[in-house]
Amino acid sequence: MLSASFISVRCRLFARYAEIVGQEEVTLELRRNTTVGQAVDVLRQRVPNGDRLPERPMVAVNQEHALAGHVLDDGDEMALLPPLAGG
Amino acid sequence: MKYLIREPIDVARLIDLVLSDEHGGTALFIGSVRRGPEDGPVVAIEYTAYEAMAEKQLDKIVGRAVEQWPRARVELCHRLGRVATGEASVVVAASAPHRDQAFALCRYVVEQLKQHVPIWKRELLETGEERWRANQLSPPEEGQ
Numbered sequence: 001m002l003s004a005s006f007i008s009v010r011c012r013l014f015a016r017y018a019e020i021v022g023q024e025e026v027t028l029e030l031r032r033n034t035t036v037g038q039a040v041d042v043l044r045q046r047v048p049n050g051d052r053l054p055e056r057p058m059v060a061v062n063q064e065h066a067l068a069g070h071v072l073d074d075g076d077e078m079a080l081l082p083p084l085a086g087g
Numbered sequence: 088m089k090y091l092i093r094e095p096i097d098v099a100r101l102i103d104l105v106l107s108d109e110h111g112g113t114a115l116f117i118g119s120v121r122r123g124p125e126d127g128p129v130v131a132i133e134y135t136a137y138e139a140m141a142e143k144q145l146d147k148i149v150g151r152a153v154e155q156w157p158r159a160r161v162e163l164c165h166r167l168g169r170v171a172t173g174e175a176s177v178v179v180a181a182s183a184p185h186r187d188q189a190f191a192l193c194r195y196v197v198e199q200l201k202q203h204v205p206i207w208k209r210e211l212l213e214t215g216e217e218r219w220r221a222n223q224l225s226p227p228e229e230g231q
Binding site for chain 1: 099118134135136137139140141143144165176177197201202203204205206207208209220221222225
């Protein structure tokens with residue numbers, strides 16, 4: 001169990017980003033009050049080829065688009081979204 | 088899943104779902120896998136999505152559309168998986184009392200889908216190569 005000062009965030013990677021790092025999901029343990037931008041920095045350092053992911057990708061938290069300043073909560077699902085291509 | 092499907096899209100069914108005696112205009116958009124001169128030897132596109140989020144975003148887009156055009160109806164389907172050149176990848180059917188509303192609603196849903204819904208495409212080429220492609224967004228219409 002995590003201490004009160006840490007949170008667990010499930011990070012999901014899709015399409016080209018999943019291909020770059022060779023995995024679709026990573027769980028990060030982060031300090032409480034970590035923002036999306038900070039979590040992306042941690043993720044880029046944690047996964048193989050993470051430096052090839054953009055520094056400020058499009059991100060969703062719990063399936064809603066989120067900005068870099070959004071503060072994460074324990075149990076959140078953060079997704080890095082490559083440029084969209086529906087249609 | 089409500090909007091994302093892995094089988095060919097039944098266009099006639101979508102049209103039937105939006106038709107109404109109170110509507111004088113129905114607009115239909117069919118987006119297909121293209122192999123234009125600038126695209127290279129594309130044989131198919133493989134579509135993937137963040138499915139739960141895509142469904143949620145599409146629900147929101149339809150909800151906003153219905154608020155904006157309360158007397159209209161709209162239905163849509165987007166394919167996932169491998170879609171061959173010439174096949175439909177997305178279909179939007181919109182029906183409204185007047186044609187202007189039907190065209191506007193249909194256009195609105197297509198553009199919103201391209202801008203907000205987490206779907207990705209990987210082009211499969213005759214040469215065996217594969218490449219990710221992103222959308223070229225149309226400029227927003229005046230008044231939107």
